Amino acid sequence: MTAWKILCDFDGTISVEDVIDSLLDRFGRPGWEVLEQDWRAGRIGSRECMTGQVALLELTQAELDKHLSTLWIDHAFPAFVAKARELATPIRIVSDGLDYAIEQILGRYGLDALPLAANHLAPGTPPRKWQLTSPFQAEGCRSGTCKCACVEQARQAGYKTLLIGDGASDFCAADRVDFVFAKHRLIEHCRHAGIPYVPITGFEDALELLPRLLDGSLIEHAAPAVAAAAR
Template sequence: MRWSILCDFDGTISLEDVIDSLLTTYGRPGWQALEDQWQAGAIGSRECMQGQVRLLALDPATLDAHLDQVRIDPGFAYFVRQAQALGVPLRIVSDGMDYAIHRILANHGLPPLPVVANHLQWCGDHWELDSPHQAQGCRSGTCKCACAAQARDSANPRVLMIGDGSSDFCVSGRADFVFAKRRLITHCIDAGIPHAPIQSFHQASALLPRLLDGTLSPSALPRILASA
């Protein structure tokens, strides 16, 4: 059975949440109130982020300078090469900003990768965020569950999800297996979702061949992760 990979960006590939780092430094008053409403469940992430992006007080040059300082998981570049060598399609699915993802990956020497994310646009005096990958009934900017359904086809019927946080909770239940970082580990445990806890893409690279050939087992996980 062949696989495809969906991978979150903020906090999974990048070592920090890009929009959070921008808001902390350049956000006008009001962005925290939107964050609080989202945390309380009063609004979805799409409405929250669209409002927050309008409150960013920086021009394109300043944005680029900020993005150029963002670090990524040191094992991600090797993981990309490994997936390509194994013939496994890899797509980044993010509730973040497409421009930021493309620039950060290019800064780290990564080849162009398929990216499904919100579209960031400079409007001359402010920023706007569009959500071309939203779905009816989903309050996220990018519906990752729809991405999983699209990735699952006759050529690649199984889906591996790699993520770290709340934007990955729903889609993890639709994937066949999950490589989970941080809060997603606890969610997978609580929900009984088949997963492997990882701290880095070095560990993901150690696990991927075993997942593909069907020899990855719960008893083998501690040994594989310890050696990665």
Template sequence: MSAREAPNSVSFHLRLILLSVRRSRRVLRRLTEHAMQVFCDFDGTISKEDVTDLVLQRYARPEWRAIEDQWVSGKITSAICMQRQIRLIEATRAELNAFLDTVEIDSDFIAFKRFCDNAGLGLSVVSDGVDYFIRRVLRRHQITSIPVIANRLREGDELSKSAYDLDFPAISSGCNAGSGVCKCAVVSPSVDYIYVGDGRSDFCVSNEAPVVFAKSNLADHCRSRASNSSLTTVSPMFSGLSQAFFQSLRAGAPHCR
């Protein structure tokens, strides 16, 4: 949702910001032992644009924008907003597939995934977007082995008269953001982890993450909370992110400067 994430329109290959926060020495030790998990947002982070927005703009009835306004004004939660909007999509599965196959991703994400694989770091996509959209886009770019935690697209039913509907397997009644996917709940079993994101749905989870890579709105959010932390600019690409950050950790730096 464009209003939901509001990514910077200049470029999605903007510089990435590294925010080194709590438990730096412990993070270093766990990384060296290859026991760390990397959680990565999808829309605007891996993909260059918000894929759900693109689909809605192309195939949904115009009412989706009024629903968006209700969410922006705080009248409905993110989860309710998403479900109502998905029900407005009028497209066959073949049409959706053809459109999703045109979506671009950050070209260096593949190099980043390769780095994680070689380093023995678990990599998962955690998104408040739509699982089918994400998996289709990743598959188009020959990426099939990453776990995806997201809202679940399903066929609509006769009762709703909708072609599509949405389920929320990762929802939480205690989610402060009212999201379909409570990212905080998803990552909470991991003691030390890296979080990569770009937008509003990443704010809560980034507040608790030991290490955050951020761009766009999330970078601004991290800066506003970084008075007692070390904030460093690294390469704008996923590959540069992996090289600059992980090399500095393995060199033994308690903080990344």
């Protein structure tokens, strides 16, 4: 039986709110909204959008850390990680968000050792400025983190892939994985594209569904359209 690997989005999936949005709302200088509109309209990719928006942040390291200390994750995610480990199923966080923020937030729960692919946030010059680089970008992909490349890496290692996500940054990868636990906008994308998925509201649902995915019963007893798509 082929083993599974979980690829999990962070912002809006693990985290209760989008980290970069919360930072821009509080510390962003004028102009970040225009970049957001250009990205939503498809005029620029998320990497260009995020790079520009991060350059418009103005805050100290202390202010950043204090703000991150107020952000929370889904209350059932630690239990989900524990269950995945019990079932020998590796998890990799794949995010178009900020590596430092993800590590700081997960660190409060003892989960900062989870493998992570995300954009790199670093102090810029002068002080109070920040810069973004994208070590997990891929040629031809406009995202900061190419989640499709992460899927391909897992497949090359011999895994089936489960994607857990919620929005537009997950659409492309959803087309390439073996199954999806979908929240919010990703539900509609999977439904319209005929992608095998189940809707979840959070990690309480994912915690219940994971063992059923791994033993095959989730797909076997899924709705006919989902089961057909999975085949």
